[in-house]
Amino acid sequence: MILKSLSLLNYKNFDSKTFEFNDTINCLVGNNGVGKTNVLDAIYHLSFGKSYFNPIASQNIKHDEDFFVVNGEYNKENKSEKIVVSLKRGQKKVIKRNAKAYEKFSEHIGFLPLVIISPADRDLITEGSVTRRKFIDSVISQSDKFYLEHLIKYNKALAQRNSLLKYFALNNTFNQDTLDIYNAQLHTFGTEVFNKRNSFLETFIPIFKSRYQAISNGNEIVDLVYKSDLFDNELESLLKKVINKDKAVQYTSVGVHKDDLLFNIDEHPIKKFGSQGQQKSFLIALKLAQFDFIKQQSGVNPILLLDDIFDKLDEERVTQIIKLVDDENFGQLFISDTHAERTENAVKQVHQSYEIFKL
The missing domain is CATH 3.40.50.300 (P-loop containing nucleotide triphosphate hydrolases)
Incomplete structure (x- = not known):
């Protein structure tokens, strides 16, 4: 192309x-x-x-x-x-x-x-989990239409559930049946998103590690670790467990919108323990692995x-x-x-x- x-x-x-x-x-x-x-x-x-x-x-x-x-x-x-x-x-x-x-x-x-490598990529290390989730979503979405559909539907259900929690607090009311509708939607779409992210990273991480070694000529061990609430339990069960907390804070406190990707070097966070050169190599390896993965999936x-x-x-x-x-x-x-x-x-x-x- x-x-x-x-x-x-x-x-x-x-x-x-x-x-x-x-x-x-x-x-x-x-x-x-x-x-x-x-x-x-x-x-x-x-x-x-x-x-x-x-x-x-x-x-x-x-x-x-x-x-x-x-x-x-x-x-x-x-x-x-x-x-x-x-x-x-x-x-x-x-x-x-x-x-x-x-x-x-x-x-x-x-x-x-398309893949871009830019100084702005440093945000992946320095910023919060939302930046790293966007990276994962961007890579998977370029080769999987269904993933993007499920993610959009999950985010829509999440926004509706959060609005409902605010409505409950504002009006001093509660309706479990209405909440259950959004819990079921979040469970369905969230489980799909979690499974796709998990499967993607199983393929992606070895590609990334290989790229890092080639770029850095380093002896250090790097890793990406996927963190998700859904490793512990099904989302529907988790949502029921945290309902009192969610009512108090007026938003949904568990789910794939809280997922993160930990960037590690020698089993420690690269943000704290990686040199500038190691961080640069880490980010470039990440983006070249993105290139490899998309090429492998799309044939382009x-x-x-x-x-x-x-x-x-x-x-x-x-x-x-x-x-x-x-x-x-x-x-x-x-x-x-x-x-x-x-x-x-x-x-x-x-x-x-x-x-x-x-x-």
Whole structure:
């Protein structure tokens, strides 16, 4: 799968810009603030229907403008595919494939597999469990439509149960029968989500460990540990056990929305005990394992975005990653960097064609 061209209209700092891309390696170079990362984010937008860096959709519209349009032309399985993402202030975002709008954005997820490696990934280590759950969900959703459906239905039932608990508290009332309806829905969809996450991690963790060893040349032992309430008991039973607590706090205190993924090095949290280099290697191994898993499941080479990668890694390690394009048929690669010469030196070491875009 190849992104042939990209057109931006009123997207972030761009008023109007078009790129024709190389099938293999594309380097976006220029000073900080010129929009290199914004180009990568536009490519991400085409795959996921949202920004990787800014969850507030309207803030991706250029200042003093009313709308943005991101337009991508792809070659996938020898077919031309045109994807357009557009947003007008005060209106709903629209995603179109070959001029036909999607009714549900979830139908588009996984159609254009993509992996991004960015300094923002550090949030996976430093932030709370919601960031790590989103990572798991993003990887599974790109190759499993049913997973995304179950997750959406679970979150809807969760919101309804939480509203009901607030209603009970506000009106000093309680109705077990109504609560049982949402408990049953959470149990059904939550169990599906838990089983899929557990099964995914059984496959994913060995891939991740192998990637870490290859990148770090380290002797330390790294691991990912899945934490979930559902290892202890079925969700329906857990919900009944905690009902008094849930009534008091007015939200649902157990379930797969509380799951976490622990990042360990030598059996200790990498956040506290990993050096900066080990943390960087850990995150890159995580993302390359994501690439491997999606490729394995979909049979398609995901597009790989490397955002400001030299800022976080030494040149030798970056060259090692770029060489993977040669060794493993990585598909199409996009790199952003502040130094044109440094980028060119790295990409020259692989025997592939490349294009350098100076912004």
